[in-house]
Structures are given as C-alpha cells and as structure tokens.
Amino acid sequence: MELQQNLPQLNTQKLGLAAISYDSEAILKHFAGRKNITYPLLSDPDSRTIRAYGILNEGVPANTPKALENRFLRGGEWYGVPVPGTFMLDPQGIVVAKYFEDDYRERYTASEILVRQLAADSGLPRTVSETKHLTVSTFASLTNVKWGQRIALVADVDLKPRMHVYAPGVEGYIAIDFSVSESPAIKIHPATFPASKKLRLKAINETVPVYQGKFRIARDVNIGTDPQVKPQLNEKGELIIHGTLRYQACDDRVCYVPQNVPLSWTLNYEALDMQRVPKELQR
C-alpha cells in the first residue's frame, strides 16, 4: 500500500500509523506478507469500531436475498466496510484534521495529507527551474499513481534577495498563480497558498500582500479512471502533467516583466492490485 512508502516520513514526524478494515486477521496477515507491510493493520471483522466512529458505509447493501443474487455486489459481502478516510489525531486522541472524499472512487493518499499537514518533503525527485528572480523546485507527493488517488503537485519557490512577488488578492499587480493544464486524466483542485506578508511600498504609499524568501504552493489533483487515464499515457506508461507558474517580481526599486515558468510532473500509472487472498481466507 502507498502508506508503507510514507512510513519513514511519518517516523521522522513522530506520528504513529495504523489502518483499520473489516478484514479478518488471516486476510490482513496474508496481505501484509504479500505487500511487506510493517505498520499495524487492524481487524474489525464485525465493524464494531467502524460503527463506533460513525463511518459505516450505509450505501452498501446488506446481506439481503437480492444482494446475494448480484454477482457485482459479491452477494452483499461488502456490507460492513467503512467510508474510507483518514483521521489525524493529536497525542490525546483529538481529531486535528480529517480527510474523506465525497466520491467513493477517489481516495486521499497519505503523501498528499503529509504535504498539506506538515509541509513535508516527499524525498522524491525534484525538478528545479531558475529565472532571474527565483528558483522553483517541483515534485509530486506520489509518483507511482493509481486510479482515483488524490496527490499533491508541489511548487517550492525561493525568491532571490530583495525580491517579492504579489500574493492572491492583490489589486493593481499580477498575483502569483500556479495553474495546471486541463486533461481528461485528472481532476484539478484549487491551489493552496500560504499566508502572505503585508509590504509597505514607501514610494507610492501603498501596502500590498506579498511573498518573500521561501514559500510553498500546492495543488491537488485526483487521478482519473482507467478509461480517462489510459489514452493520455505515453509509450512508457507515464502520465505527464503540465503546469505554469506565473508571477510578477519586484525588488525595492523596479518591477520586472511578468514571467511564465513551465512546470511538469511525470507520474507512473499503475493498474489496481486486484489480487485476492486464497479462497479459504476470503470473507
């Protein structure tokens, strides 16, 4: 599972990790062995904990005669699964953040949550572009992606000394913008910007919202379904996402011509793992 890849990062952040499902201990043992999973997978076979958290998936049919006839529903055996999602808890067990998708086919990934929650660095390869005013270093929170996963495309900007760029909401200047090119393969979420600083421009007696030094802009995307993604892959099976960082930089004397920096992220698209446990272990 994708979570295993994030374990070192979670350890660094001194966060525990556990994952709960309605699977039997035997299924979890088999799955953990096959996938080399070392963090705790917890078995909630009667969905008691799932119910206690109020996240039983009510949209799944119970074991009714009708469901039993339906091959697609696997005879109602899905009943008891949770609405998939993640709680971030503080050491006292208080919810500090939670991540649940509206669409059951879409899933938050741990890496995206870490980027958002902790300004984490995925440790994955970065692409660095440099202009006269700044360097921008980009990475994706996850590079091996599957159907429905929500990942973060990250741009870490480092402005050169004395430079500033304008933050969203500025009037009369070009605010920095981080756009991602539309593609049938992805659903693009709005960019998230850090809080800006107020800068007083003495010469014109104005106070404007700006960024200086280092800051991070992130933009989440959901990976689409097989039929949406497959036609967009290149011959190596990669999905290339393009984007642009647009900004106008100024120093204490002059404002420079607005710039568009092309950005790209290369993702490897993987098929869903449909392998099941041996028949005798199945629910």
Added chain:
Amino acid sequence: MKITLGSLSLLLAAFLLQAQPGPPIGAKVPDFALVDQNGQTRNLMSLMGTKGLMLVFFRSADW
C-alpha cells in the same frame, strides 16, 4: 437578507465540512481494542506516536 454568491458558497462549504463523516475536528475519538496482522491487540495509546497518530480506515485488503 440579501444572499450573495459569496455567502452561498460559504454555506455550501460549511455544509460540505459537516458532511465529512465521523467524529468532528476537536472531538476525541472512541478507543478500541483490535487485533493486528501479528495477532497483537492494539488500542489508541499503543499506536500513538509522540506527536500523534494517522488513523486510516480503508475498504478492504481483499477486493
């Protein structure tokens, strides 16, 4: 009351936040005693890191 697009989208955002299932932000989650893949019984305290816990609910390991 004049309803602007801005206030409508705020309402919608509030509704969507409400629609997130399970214990809300700021609430304490229920404890549990569940067996892990190695047969060990675990509760919240035994899983907790010094800074907290990422607790994931997933559909199934077998689908």
